[in-house]
Amino acid sequence: MSELSSIAAAGGGNRGVEKEFSRDPKGSAKTSGRSRDPARQLLPTPVLLCQRVSKWYGPVIGVNQVTLELRPGITGLVGSNGAGKSTLMRLITGHVRPDIGRVEVLGRDAWSAAAKRHIGYCPEVDSFYEEMSGRQFIETMARLSGYTSGEARRRTGAVLERVGMSGRAERRLRGYSKGMRQRIKLAQAMLHDPELLVLDEPLSGIDPVGRAEFISLFRDLADQGKCLLVSSHELDELQKLTDHVAVMARGRIAAVGSVAQIRDRLDDHPLTVRVDVARTTEEGGKDRRRELAGALLRLPDVVGVELLDDAPGEEDVGRLLVRARNPRTFFQDLTRLVLEEWFEVRRLQTLDESAEAVLGYLLGGRG
């Protein structure tokens, strides 16, 4: 495992992340996003507590040893498709149960009905009781929460107003646009005034004006002391909303903190990269592996290069292990070197899975 383990551990859960970003002596990945209420920040019980949570779908692992502690404020959850964001959200909202570990919302098991009083969930699933109007649907959700008819009507009117749907709520849901459906989903999540709002891709399908309204609404909720976990696969989008993000990759929380913090720490820590290169050109000639090793050592961010033994049956491929600082600069230099000197790179692999994922994400690739 590379030294980047302090940012993102490859084999030991999220401990690396915990050590680096935690302000909690117990070492949990603790985040407290945007909130102006200091009293809320000091709540003895975190709003959400995930303790070494793992979830498998048959042989496939969906969430891998995630430890997360959220207090009031907005936390962004980013990661590529399939990174485990939705599974984590389903675990938090008590729709699936962890195979290992524990998920608690205000000290209650997330699976329990008692916890659901404190959770508002805006799922990615886009199916409703299509025969109902938007207003009927929200009112139905309010009645299912146990409110009286009058109280349900009052709350329905209030949340529809908040999501900007009060003038369009009489139409049937089956005729709604994606954006309107998102607003209805958000409205039902806010209906019972929960402490924790779990919003799965809430900005997806919303036009720019709507996005600005939603972002303003989320900030308003955070200012009221609510805890929001907002997922997206677009980091730029989340950065407009909050400075606190958790990067998810391959089922793990690879890094938690502000984007700047994560980038800085990636730059500060050497990265180990394996490079496989063709030993000879088509015209024959010198050992290209040694040439590449020499060229790499001249790069300012390269700390060391190790020549690895040839793999059996692949004697035409030379293998190198490169240790470098400032990954972003290093990869730019490596790309330029390969193109200028015409090295035939057969394989390029970051040997720290989580770091690779974070890097991939921050550099605009896949996590």
Next chain:
Amino acid sequence: MALIQQPRPTAAPQTSLLRAWWFLVLLSWRRQARARQMVWIALGLLAFTTAMTAVATAADLWHRPRFRQLAVADQMMLDALVPGSPAQAVADATFGAAGVAVLTDQSAAQVFARWVVAAIFLGFLLPLWSLSFATEAIGGDREQNSLIWLLARPLPRPMVYLAKFVALLPWTVGLNMGGFALVCAAAGRPGLTALRLFWPAVLCATLAFAALFQLMGAAFRRPAIVAIGYSFFLEIILGNMPGVMKRVSIGFYAHCMMLEAADRHGIQIDRPNVYWPVDGTTAIIVLLTTTVTLLVMGMVVFSRTQYHDSV
């Protein structure tokens, strides 16, 4: 969008679990009204069976030819007797129209009960009609991915399951009992006799089937297919096997209730030494216990199952 200025819902929850549960019963009952494919199939079968029964009634197929011949022979004998003689009085009492009518009615009720009620209705229509609504109770929400809205609310899962069952009953009981009454009415007097005798058996079997098929909806992704498979293989094939094998089917106990009711009326649907029935009281207890057991099992399954595909 004036976000901050809008009135906000109050934080203090004035909520009631019982109120939420009752609302879910009403909501589920209303949503069950939206007939789907299986319900249309059930209604089609009801229309077909009623029509066929009416045709059979018009063709007088419920009366056995032997009884019709006996009635004609008796009448000829009565006609041959000297009017006013003592022999005529005795013959009237023995072979008279009233006696023949009772015998003929009993015979028709027996034919109708054996071939329509026991074989077609109990063995085929009742399970099929029951599953048409019952598999939709949970299965419909799973199929439409709308289960998430119920599971996101603070109602305990066993209460959600129970509410679905209560909401299901008016539809299932209505279809089965109403359908049974319609088929019986189409059969005329023998049908009305069968309706009076056998409605408790139909009701008890309906409850048990409803509980079973709702459980299948909670346990399987394609409950209608599993329930149809169960109905054909377990209820029809195993339910008609000789010996004690058939005792695992729900239809067997409903059949036993019918046998006892028919026996009290002087009708024999099946020969007891061949069918090996249990007594009517045992049958009722088994059916009601099965209903409760399946309901509780369903609540447990629903409470523990993670519906990955529906949330």
